[in-house]
Amino acid sequence: MIQFHHVTKRYPGGFEALSNVSLHLPKGEMAFLTGHSGAGKSTLLKIVSLIEKPTRGQAILNRINLGTLPRKRVPYIRRHIGFIFQDHQLLFDRPVFDNVAMPLIILGYPRNEIARRTRAALDKVGLLSKEKAMPITLSGGEQQRVGIARAVVHKPMLLLADEPTGNLDPVLSREIMQIFLDFHQVGVTVLVASHDLGLIEELGKPVITLNQGKVIHDDFGGLDDG
Amino acid sequence: MTDRHQPPRPGLLQRLSAWLGHHARSMVFSLGKLYRAPASTLMTVAVIAITLTLPAGFYLFMKNIENISGDLRSTTRISLFLKLDVGEQAAAGLRDRLQRQQGVADVRLISRDEALEEFRASSGLGDSLDYLKENPLPHTLLVEPASELDSPAIRQLLKRLQQQPEVDTAQLDTEWLERLYTLLDIARRAVIIISLLFSFAVLLIVGNTIRLDIQSRYQEIVVTKLIGATDAFIRRPFLYSGVWYGLFGGLLAWIIVELSAMAIAGPYQKLGQLYRSDLSLVTFSMGDFMILIGASTALGLIGSWLAVARHLSEIEPQ
Ligand SMILES: Nc1ncnc2c1ncn2[C@@H]1O[C@H](COP(=O)(O)OP(=O)(O)OP(=O)(O)O)[C@@H](O)[C@H]1O
Ligand SMILES: [Mg+2]
Numbered sequence: 192m193i194q195f196h197h198v199t200k201r202y203p204g205g206f207e208a209l210s211n212v213s214l215h216l217p218k219g220e221m222a223f224l225t226g227h228s229g230a231g232k233s234t235l236l237k238i239v240s241l242i243e244k245p246t247r248g249q250a251i252l253n254r255i256n257l258g259t260l261p262r263k264r265v266p267y268i269r270r271h272i273g274f275i276f277q278d279h280q281l282l283f284d285r286p287v288f289d290n291v292a293m294p295l296i297i298l299g300y301p302r303n304e305i306a307r308r309t310r311a312a313l314d315k316v317g318l319l320s321k322e323k324a325m326p327i328t329l330s331g332g333e334q335q336r337v338g339i340a341r342a343v344v345h346k347p348m349l350l351l352a353d354e355p356t357g358n359l360d361p362v363l364s365r366e367i368m369q370i371f372l373d374f375h376q377v378g379v380t381v382l383v384a385s386h387d388l389g390l391i392e393e394l395g396k397p398v399i400t401l402n403q404g405k406v407i408h409d410d411f412g413g414l415d416d417g
Numbered sequence: 418m419t420d421r422h423q424p425p426r427p428g429l430l431q432r433l434s435a436w437l438g439h440h441a442r443s444m445v446f447s448l449g450k451l452y453r454a455p456a457s458t459l460m461t462v463a464v465i466a467i468t469l470t471l472p473a474g475f476y477l478f479m480k481n482i483e484n485i486s487g488d489l490r491s492t493t494r495i496s497l498f499l500k501l502d503v504g505e506q507a508a509a510g511l512r513d514r515l516q517r518q519q520g521v522a523d524v525r526l527i528s529r530d531e532a533l534e535e536f537r538a539s540s541g542l543g544d545s546l547d548y549l550k551e552n553p554l555p556h557t558l559l560v561e562p563a564s565e566l567d568s569p570a571i572r573q574l575l576k577r578l579q580q581q582p583e584v585d586t587a588q589l590d591t592e593w594l595e596r597l598y599t600l601l602d603i604a605r606r607a608v609i610i611i612s613l614l615f616s617f618a619v620l621l622i623v624g625n626t627i628r629l630d631i632q633s634r635y636q637e638i639v640v641t642k643l644i645g646a647t648d649a650f651i652r653r654p655f656l657y658s659g660v661w662y663g664l665f666g667g668l669l670a671w672i673i674v675e676l677s678a679m680a681i682a683g684p685y686q687k688l689g690q691l692y693r694s695d696l697s698l699v700t701f702s703m704g705d706f707m708i709l710i711g712a713s714t715a716l717g718l719i720g721s722w723l724a725v726a727r728h729l730s731e732i733e734p735q
Contacts, residue, residue, distance in 0.1 A: 240643070242734045270645035280640050297646045299435030300427050341644070 192218040192349060192380045193239055198248035200234050200404075208234040210404040211248070213413055216382060218348075221375035222410070223391045224384040226401035232384040235401070236351050239382070240274050241265050252349070270298060273342030275352035279334050281326040287313070287337050288322040294345040312344035313337075316370060332363035339370055343379075350374055352383045356390070364390055439653065447657040461626050465666025468619050469713055470673045472612040477674060477700065479601070479608055481685075484699050486597055493594065495575055497558040500585045505529075508556040511583050515560060520574050523561040529554045555585065568598060616716055619666070623659050623720030631655060631728045639734045648729065655725050656718060663717020667710040675700060 193216040200209040208231045216222055224232050237243040238250045241257055250257040255268060281290050292309045300308065313319045316336035326334055335355060342350060352371065356364035368383075368390060375381045385391060391398060397410035406413065427435070451458040499508055505528055512526045527535075532554040537546050560578060562571050571589065579587040631638070641651055682698045689696030701709070 242643075266642070266645045266647045268645075269643065272645075274643055280636070280643075282637050282640060284637075293641065294644045296435075296439070297641065297644060297650060298427065299432040299439070301431050301435060302438075304427070304431075 192216055192220075192253055193382065194249075194251040195235075195238075196249040196251070198238065198245045198250050200231070200238065200243060201246040208404055209238075209245075209401075212401075212404070212406055213248075214399060214406055214409055215411055215413070216380065216399075217411070218380055219375075219378055220397065220411075221371065221381040222383075222397045222399055223394075224382060224399050224401065225386070225388065225391065228386075229403075230401040231404045232401060233353055234404075236353050236382070236384055239349075240272055240351055241269060270294070270345065271347050271349060273345075273347040273350045275335075275338050275342045275350070275355045277354040277357045279338035281334055281337055281341075283326050285325075286322065287318065287324050287326060287329070290326060290337055291322075291340045291344050293341060298345055308344055309340075312340040315343070315373070316340045332359050332366070335359065335363075335367060336370070339367070343374060346379075348380060350379050350381045352381075352385075354384055354386065356385065356387060361390070368394060439650065443653040444657045447654045448661055450654075451658065451661055461622065461662055462665045462669055464622055465619055465662060465713070465717075466669035466673060468615050468622065469666060469670035469709070472608065472615050473670050473674045473701075473709055474677065475611055476608050476705075477678065479604055480699050482601060482604070485696065486594070486601065493562060493571065493589070495560040495562065495571075495578060496588045497560060497578055497581075497584050498586045498588070499556045499558065499583050501555050503556060503583045505556060507583060508558065511581065512558055515558065515578070515581075520563050520566055520570065521560055522563045525559045525561075527557045527559065529556050532557060568595060616712070619663070619713065619716045620720040620723065623662050623717050624724040626662065627655050627659055627721040627724035628728055630658060631724065631732070635732060638729070638732045642732070643734045651729060652725050655729075656721050659717040659719075659721020659724075660714055661717070663714040663720070664710065666717065667713025670713065671701065671706060671709055 193214070195212050195214045198209055198212045199207065201207045212231075212235070224235065226232055234243065238245055238257065239252060241260065245258045248258075252268065253271075257268075260268065282293075288309055291312055292305050295305045295308055310319060310322065313322055316339050318333060318336055318340065321329065321333065321337075326337060329337065335358075339355070342352075350371065355371075356367050359367065364387060371381050371383060372394065398408065399406060399410065400408035499511070503511075508526055508528070512524045515521055515524045529552050533546070533552050536542075536554065540546075560574075562574055566574065575587055575589050578584060638651055678698055678700050685698045686696065
């Protein structure tokens with residue numbers, strides 16, 4: 192699903208956040224991306240979600256070269272990705288239901304379909320009863336779950352999460368991770384960037400580790416094209 | 418996301434209806450947004466309206482001046498003073514001949530005796546005129562040009578009448594009317610220039626309002642971009658906001674101008690009566706109204722489009 196061929200990302204200031212990264216996350220797999228702060232985890236996820244472009248090398252998502260994708264096509268590719276942010280990025284001017292329904296509205300689903308799928312997604316994260324609540328009235332863990340519901344409501348084939356449990360206590364963190372495992376169970380490809388080494392070990396999923404922009408460990412054995 | 422994978426999309430028909438639905442929703446949503454911030458909305462609409470009031474009011478002013486001057490034109494007359502040796506018979510003959518000519522609405526003959534009587538009455542010289550051995554006044558024909566003639570055509574007619582053998586002098590006493598027309602022409606151009614300038618001002622007002630709106634919705638734009646909204650989708654509510662601003666601004670401008678006209682109508686009519694004319698104030702016709710509303714709505718759309726084109730692409734997720 193995700194392939195990096197010698198990807199280097201240098202930010203405008205000249206800082207090299209990724210150096211010659213090659214990796215392959217197969218379709219239907221779930222993996223964790225770890226590494227110290229500043230190792231380049233977010234940068235890698237941003238390249239996959241078309242927020243940043245590689246300076247060198249090729250980043251490929253399902254046979255599509257992300258580095259050369261015309262701007263006009265970017266939204267259509269993003270619709271296949273569910274993105275979960277550390278700070279969940281909910282819109283506080285509208286209730287939970289409207290937040291979660293956003294991707295369906297963009298995709299052009301009819302009204303009844305939107306209602307059905309939105310409730311299904313909220314049910315999956317255990318927040319069906321909060322559909323009318325405003326996000327500001329929810330706890331941190333609940334807000335994060337709304338963010339997850341929004342990311343999965345349109346059944347994307349790839350789920351990306353950047354430190355989704357960064358602000359949560361261990362119990363809540365485990366709950367959130369369990370939701371990711373459930374999606375993986377039903378065939379969604381999942382890549383989660385996280386600091387939480389203890390929890391990652393406990394879950395027993397493949398790990399890719401970055402250090403100063405380089406891959407130093409890859410349970411998938413990297414990309415076998417040299 | 419390549420051909421081999423079914424993208425998670427509903428069918429074409431559903432998407433089309435959803436597209437229309439989103440237009441409707443953007444329309445209602447942007448309207449609701451304006452409604453929920455009544456103070457700032459009212460301020461923007463008022464500024465647009467006042468800006469539009471000036472060209473609209475000036476246009477109406479012009480229309481009325483034209484109306485009056487049209488009235489004056491219909492009273493334009495050419496006086497033909499016939500040669501002294503032309504008798505009453507010949508004068509009446511000429512009158513009948515001219516009557517049939519094109520460009521002539523009416524011809525009236527004032528015989529030399531009538532003229533003298535009139536002169537006697539109006540001059541106050543009275544009986545002293547009896548000392549005149551002979552009536553020194555010629556027969557006179559008053560020619561009223563057809564109302565559809567414009568000033569060059571009237572001048573042509575004047576020339577033609579001058580060449581009649583019976584005519585001594587043909588006189589058009591409307592030099593001042595000519596000057597008025599020239600002034601009107603200048604004013605008409607001024608209306609166009611003012612309209613252009615103030616339209617530009619409306620563009621700036623709407624553009625700036627939408628720019629602020631875009632900035633205040635920064636996070637929402639970022640998030641919707643991240644979950645795959647196209648530029649068109651994000652643009653839509655902002656463009657509708659611009660349309661609403663333009664529409665309401667135009668309507669308010671119209672109301673302001675109409676109310677001002679109502680305030681002026683009374684004294685204006687009185688003025689008309691003083692000149693023994695049933696002059697009444699001309700206000701916007703249906704066509705004028707449509708043009709004002711159409712133009713202001715278009716300006717709102719263009720203004721918001723400019724702002725959106727400039728500022729929306731600057732906002733990218735980071
Ligand atoms: N927009 C940017 N411009 C310049 N440098 C940047 C930018 N974004 C990130 N960096 C730098 O790139 C490096 C990698 O950043 P990145 O956010 O990918 O790290 P990370 O592994 O996600 O760290 P953390 O665990 O703290 O989130 C950091 O040193 C950071 O300062
Ligand atoms: Mg990070």
